[in-house]
Amino acid sequence: MAPFAETPLGIVAGIVYSGMLIAAAIGDLRTRRIPNRLVALLAASGLAYSAAAQPVFEGLLKGSAGLLVGLLCWLPFYALGWLGAGDVKLFSAAGAWLGPVGVLEGSLVGACAGAVLALGWMIRSRGMRATSEVLGMAAGTPSILSPGEKRSQGSKLPYGIAIAFGAIWAAWLPRLLLA
DSSP states (O other): OOTTOSSHHHHHHHHHHHHHHHHHHHHHHHHSOOOHHHHHHHHHHHHHHHHHHSOHHHHHHHHHHHHHHHHHHHHHHHHTTSSOHHHHHHHHHHHHHHHHHHHHHHHHHHHHHHHHHHHHHHHHHHOHHHHHHHHHHHHHOGGGGSOOSOOOGGGSOOTHHHHHHHHHHHHHSTTSSOO
C-alpha cells in the first residue's frame, strides 16, 4: 500500500512530498545545488507526517530509521566522489517519509534512473563515439569513470533528478520491485 493512499491527509502529504522533491530536482538541474533549507524542510515534515500517520513513537522510529537507511545507502557514493552531499541529504530526508523498506526500493530505482541519466549526459557532452570508447575502456578499468579534476558547475550531473524520481516512485508505487 502506498504511504499516501486512502486518506485525505495522505493524499495532501503525498502532494507536498512530491512537490518538494520536484522542486529539488528542478533546482539541481538549474544550479547544480540542492538547498539545505529544502532538505531540512523535507526531513522535518517527513518525521511529522510519520508521527501523524501512525502512533507517534512508532512513526518517529520508522521515519528516523528511513533517514538513517537513506543516508547509509548513498553515503558511500559521496565518499567516492560520485555524488554531491546535497544528493545524499535529499534522499536521506525523503527516507523520513518512506521508512527503511521504501528507502531500499527508492534507492534501487534512483540508482537505475541515475545510470540512464549519466549515460544520456555522457552522450550529450561527449558524443556517441567517445561515450562508447569510454564505456568500453571502463569494462577493464572501472576507475576511468571516477571523477578526476574539478569540473565546472555546468558539467556536473544533476543527480537530484534521479534521486527525486526514485523517492517519488517508492512513495506512489511501493513494492512494485521489492515485493
